Amino acid sequence: MNSKAVHTPFAMLADRMRHRVYFTGCLCAWIVLLLGCAPKKPEKKPSILYILADQWRASATGYAGDPNVRTPHLDQLAKQSINFQNAVSVIPVCTPYRASLMTGRYPTSTGMFLNDLHLPLTEYGLGDVLADRGYTTAYIGKWHLDGQGRHAYIPPERRRGFAYWKAAECDHDYNQSHYYTGNSPEKQYWEGYDVYAQTADAKAYIAGQLENEKPFALFLSYGTPHFPHHTAPEELQQNYPPGEIILPANVPESMGEQVRKEAQGYYAHCEALDQSIGDLLAYLDALGIREETLIVFTSDHGEMLGSHGVRPKAKQVPLAESARIPFLLHYPPLHGKSGRTVQTPITTPDIFPTLFGLLDLPIPDTYEGDDLSSVLTENSEIEGHAVLYMQLAPWGVAGPYGREYRAVKTAQYTYVRSLDGPWLLFNDQKDPLQLTNLIEEPAYEAIVSQLDEKLEALLGKRGDAFHPAQWYLDRWQLKPGAHGSIPYDKEGTVPPQSPQLRKDAS
Known part of the structure; x- marks a missing residue:
């Protein structure tokens, strides 16, 4: 008998079916294997840690090239983050920045262009926005948006959706600063230097969120390195002997002694913050959640420290030391273990x-700012992008820089217009200290025209006709004090300053 298989039609059909079953089984096995290896979709959105310093200018870090300050933890973070090199404050003053951050709107829309103003409760506050998107919310530190006194109790209904609350309106007595918490109007005090105490509280809050099914959004709003500078930790001030501080070339030598004295404490505050931020990042590592936390480090505005002859402690002006801020975004699922520098400008x-x-x-829908996330997700730049920043009612600065302005920042230039017309033009890439005003240089006439068109387009988009300061004060019925802020008495209370505040306070 022949030992070869007999290939009947039935046998051939059965053979084909066996092969098909085998192939299907292999395919299913491969699919299961691939699905098992594929990244799993995260069960919840990443938590957000927004670290906000007060008056920390963009140039005052080691990674930005400052030869004096010691910021090893931020320097390392910068290597592992997306560094927006051209970030500016929409108005380089405390309250206006914070109002814009919390609303996504411009000061010309909200009327929040002076210090110590009340942010109307009709605005959609960021804490509420985040809560509506599934986040638990927390705020620690300086608030400066309630406008009813720097020491006034801020009840839960005026906290704009932030559930965990250890904050105060404004207190720069860093070694005995106050806060309120819970539903109690009783004033509490941070133990010792408040930067350290607030950092410890932030760590405790984060630890308490580990079992929460929702992601957290924590705002850690430090008061430093804002003056008074001499209150920085003494042991850190010793790291900055005034005689050894190297001043930039745009600080007049006649101001050298005064500036170095202020810079000693300013840099000590910065170093204390750097140490605290390093401690906080190490804690996230120890908890194993740094990879799933989106971290932002930034500031509300800068500090002149004598640059261009403007007194130390000043901000407000359109120059880089005042308007430009550090902005690091750290989120490893986006950029891996290494970071990159972004030239596309960003404003508040x-x-x-x-x-x-x-x-x-x-x-x-209420937000007026631009979504620049394509710069992050596509590893790209937006060529020719310009952002708007401004000063509606100048205060606290004498001399040529104490005036109203509108400005645009691009990757290469800063262009500023005053009420009298084109005022300042700096090539920031070639002249980072802004020593040479190019506004009247014939070779830059076309650049001035192009940037003025960009500025006009941005103002048109915002419906801002660029009026004198009094127009805006009259529109919002504001009466600032001698220093430009809304006046308050020794107890830190203020009278209502606007119809909306009177309505909110009633």
Whole structure:
């Protein structure tokens, strides 16, 4: 009998079916294997840690090239983050920045262009926005948006959706600063130097969120390195002997002694913050959650420290030391273990539209800033992009820089217009200290024209006709004090200053 298989039609059909079953089984096995190896979709959105310093200028870090300050932890973070090199404060003053951050809107829309103003409760506050998107919310430190006194109790209904609350309106007595918490109007005090105490509280809050099914959004709002500078930790001030501080070339030598004295404490505050931020980052590592936390380090505005002859402690002006701020974004799922530098400029109202775009969260219709998340997700730049910043009602600065202005920042230039017309033009890439005003140079006439068109387009988009300061004061019925802020008495209380505040306070 022949030992070869007999290939009947039935046998051939059965053979084909066996092969098909085998192939299908292998395919299913491969699919299961691939699915097992593929990254799992995160069960919840990443938590957000927003670290906000007060009056820390963009140039005052080691990674930005300052030869004096010691910021090893931030320097390392910068290597592992996306560094927005051209970030500016929409108005380089405390309250206006914070109002813009919390609303995603420009000061010309909200009327929040002076210190110590009340942010109307009709504005969609960021804590509420984040809560509506599934986050638990927390705020620690300086608030400066309630406008009813720097020592006034801020009840829960005026906290704009932040559930965990250890904050005060404003207190720069860093070694005995106060805060309120819970539903109690009783004033509490941070133990010792408040930077250290607030950092410890932030760590405790984060630890308490580990078992929470929701991600957290924590705002850690430090008061330093804002003056008074001499109150920085003494042991850190010793690291900056005034005689050894190297001043930039745009500080007049006649101001050298005064500036070095202030810079000693300023840099000591910066170093204390750097140590605390390093401690906080190490804690996230120890908990194993740094990889799943989106971290931002930035500031509300800068500090002149004598540059261009402007007194130390001043901000407000359109120059780089005042308007430009550090801005690091650390989120390893986006950029891995190494970071990169972004040249596309960003301003305050753009920050949360960009973060929400990055995290695929709905952006509120009320937001006026731009979503720049494509710069992050596509590893790209937006060529020719310009951002707007401004000063509606100048205060606290004597001399040529104490005036109203509108400005645009691009990757290469700073262009500023005053009420009298084109005022300042700096090539920031070639002249980072802004020593040479190019506004009247014939070779830059076309650049001035192009940037003025960009500025006009941005103002048109915001409906801002660039009026004198009094127009805006009259519109919002504001009466600032001698220093430009809303006046308050020795007890830190103020009278209502606007119709909306009177309505909120009633």
